[in-house]
Structure formats: C-alpha cells, structure tokens
Amino acid sequence: MFSAITTDLDRCRQLLKSGEVVAIPTETVYGLAANCMDDTAVEKIFKTKGRPTFNPLIVHIHSVEQLQVLTKNVPEKAKLLARKFWPGPLTLILPKNEKVSDLVTAGKPTVGIRMPNHKLTLELLAGLDFPVAAPSANPFTRVSPTSAQNVNQYFGDAVTVLDGGPCIIGLESTIVGFEDDLPVIYRKGGVAIEEIEACVGNVKLYIREENTPVAPGMLGKHYSPKTPLLLSQNIEKSLSEFKNKKIGILSYYRDDYSGSLVTKVLSQSKNLKEAAHNLYQYLHQLDAMNLDIIIAEELPEVGLGRSINDRLQRAQNS
CATH class of the missing domain: 3.90.870.10 (DHBP synthase)
Known part of the structure; x- marks a missing residue:
C-alpha cells in the first residue's frame, strides 16, 4: 500500500x-x-x-x-x-x-x-x-x-x-501582467512591489476582481481559516471587544498580550521574510485549536508586509 x-x-x-x-x-x-x-x-x-x-x-x-x-x-x-x-x-x-x-x-x-x-x-x-x-x-x-x-x-x-x-x-x-508596456500587479506575493519597480519602473496595482479575475488570488474571500479572523491595527482594543471568548492572536513581533489562549509571533525580530514564512503554518495551527476568533495584527505596509496584509484582509472575509 x-x-x-x-x-x-x-x-x-x-x-x-x-x-x-x-x-x-x-x-x-x-x-x-x-x-x-x-x-x-x-x-x-x-x-x-x-x-x-x-x-x-x-x-x-x-x-x-x-x-x-x-x-x-x-x-x-x-x-x-x-x-x-x-x-x-x-x-x-x-x-x-x-x-x-x-x-x-x-x-x-x-x-x-x-x-x-x-x-x-x-x-x-x-x-x-x-x-x-x-x-x-x-x-x-x-x-x-x-x-x-x-x-x-x-x-x-x-x-x-x-x-x-x-x-x-x-x-x-507575485503576479505581474502587462497593459501595453506598463507592468500590472494582479497579486501581491513573495517578490515585493519595491523589487519589481527597481527592475522595470513604475507599476499599476489591480488586485481585486470578483467576476472575471485575470489571475489567481484576486477574489475577496481567499486564504481563509474555518475560524473567524479579524485583522486589527490595535490588538489590545480588539481583545477588549471579545471578552469571555476563546481567542488566538497572530502577532507581528510581540508575545506579551494578555487575554488570549495563545499567541503566535510571526517574527520577534520584525523580519518580514520570516513573518511571511510563518504566516500560513501559524494560521493552520490556530485554526486547529477550536478558537472562537483569531485576531491578527496588521503589519507595516512595506515590502512583504503588503503581501501578508493582503492575505489577512482576504482571510477575514469569511
């Protein structure tokens, strides 16, 4: 067998x-x-x-x-x-x-x-x-x-x-197409937008399309755990809104939040490559814990942080 x-x-x-x-x-x-x-x-x-x-x-x-x-x-x-x-x-x-x-x-x-x-x-x-x-x-x-x-x-x-x-x-x-001579980014991903621009100049962003997507990853709901997920700019404030709930936190770099059952830290050193590497594996782990909600911290909108935020935004559209 x-x-x-x-x-x-x-x-x-x-x-x-x-x-x-x-x-x-x-x-x-x-x-x-x-x-x-x-x-x-x-x-x-x-x-x-x-x-x-x-x-x-x-x-x-x-x-x-x-x-x-x-x-x-x-x-x-x-x-x-x-x-x-x-x-x-x-x-x-x-x-x-x-x-x-x-x-x-x-x-x-x-x-x-x-x-x-x-x-x-x-x-x-x-x-x-x-x-x-x-x-x-x-x-x-x-x-x-x-x-x-x-x-x-x-x-x-x-x-x-x-x-x-x-x-x-x-x-x-990362998915890149072309309109005439202009590069168009259809999905943010493992190559940062800044790296694309350094190679070919200015790019256009076109990353959402519900009906006739040009490329994968353009739909609003994607990359979603079964557990409801909230993308938050303020973890403490979000924790206060879900008292008496089983909460898991997906944190950028801090591990000292109180009020949750578990905290997964994407990168204590604030390394965006490390954060990207850990993102899905930690979401899988949190999703298996029978939580009421996952509160995910929004990352800086630079480099791979943009790609990670894109995934978390779509993941919360459950």
Whole structure:
C-alpha cells in the first residue's frame, strides 16, 4: 500500500503522465499539479479543489525555453523580470498561444507562468514532456499549505503529495501582467512591489476582481481559516471587544498580550521574510485549536508586509 506522502519522483511523474493530480512542493506553497495540456487532468484540479473554472491557473515550467511552447509576443519587461526573478516567486501573465487550453486560462488570451525555485520540483518537471498547471493544494478559499502534512490533512489519501519539506518563502508568488508596456500587479506575493519597480519602473496595482479575475488570488474571500479572523491595527482594543471568548492572536513581533489562549509571533525580530514564512503554518495551527476568533495584527505596509496584509484582509472575509 502506497503512502499518500512520498519522495518518489518516478511515482509522481508516472501519475502525472497518466493524467492524475499530484501535490508538489515549491518555495512558495504546495501546488496541486496536473498536465496542463490534458483538459481531463486539468478538470481534476478544479474538481479536487472545488475551484470555479472562471478562476485561471498558473502553469509551472522548469526552463525558459518552455515559454515557446506556451506563449507568443513576450514583452521586453517580462523578459527582464524573468531574468531577474526566475526561478522564484514571480508569475508572469503573458499572451498565450493556441496550444494552451482555454480551461487553464479561464478563456482568457493570456496565461500565467512561473518557474518554481525548488530543486525537487524542477527535477520532477525536467522529466516530463509537458508543463503542469498548479494552483495551491488546498480546498478553494482555505489557507494555503506550506507542508506535505498540510496537504494531507486537506485531502487524505485522495491526493499523492511529493514531500519537499516546508516551503521556504511560505507566501504565493507575485503576479505581474502587462497593459501595453506598463507592468500590472494582479497579486501581491513573495517578490515585493519595491523589487519589481527597481527592475522595470513604475507599476499599476489591480488586485481585486470578483467576476472575471485575470489571475489567481484576486477574489475577496481567499486564504481563509474555518475560524473567524479579524485583522486589527490595535490588538489590545480588539481583545477588549471579545471578552469571555476563546481567542488566538497572530502577532507581528510581540508575545506579551494578555487575554488570549495563545499567541503566535510571526517574527520577534520584525523580519518580514520570516513573518511571511510563518504566516500560513501559524494560521493552520490556530485554526486547529477550536478558537472562537483569531485576531491578527496588521503589519507595516512595506515590502512583504503588503503581501501578508493582503492575505489577512482576504482571510477575514469569511
């Protein structure tokens, strides 16, 4: 009897080649992967996640040469960003060619592509003759998984998980598209906006779209625990509003709040990369504690703090 969690690359490749879904590790979060050239396999992603088909998927590649299989007319600024940040937590929205299924792109003329920075997954992909579509490996709107165990808790034996250890970054990729020559950020993520601007100049933000999202992560309710979550600028004030409740705190750097059952500290040294790395794992832990509410502290609106706040804002839209 095979275990759902495995390190067997050959087994995972064979499953993908036979049209099955496999959860794969990346530096951002675990993804639910399937052959992006096989509509029947892609349909399994949507069905497994309970994800609406109007929400497009991201295609994962292992080499820049694979862009030729998927795209046409790649903007120069996209090439600059790819050279700077690939492999890494950046997804580029590019004009698709006729080989890319409308199911993957939700009928749009563009496709989201990234090259993950994870040795095991790059090795897996290099042994396939197709790229994979891979949204996060969680039920739709739930907290993203940053470990093989998180995925297994969601799907059990129904999904084979390639165990690549905990995700180093722990936050989804930043998604960048283009309107004419202007870069547009559709999702804040593991590459800070400041880093994008340093590479290609000014950017436009377009991160909310409920009906026809251009990219994943644009819906208002997303990344949500089952436990109600409140994003707060003042933890003490929020604690006073929930007396006699079982409260968990997700704090930026302080661990001395009173009035809660538990406090999870994202980074005592105020390191935003460390905070991003810990975000989802701590949300998973708090969500398993049968609390009445999670009070999360708003972080500084700089660097990865913007991306973390974005996730927490969407998480409270339960």
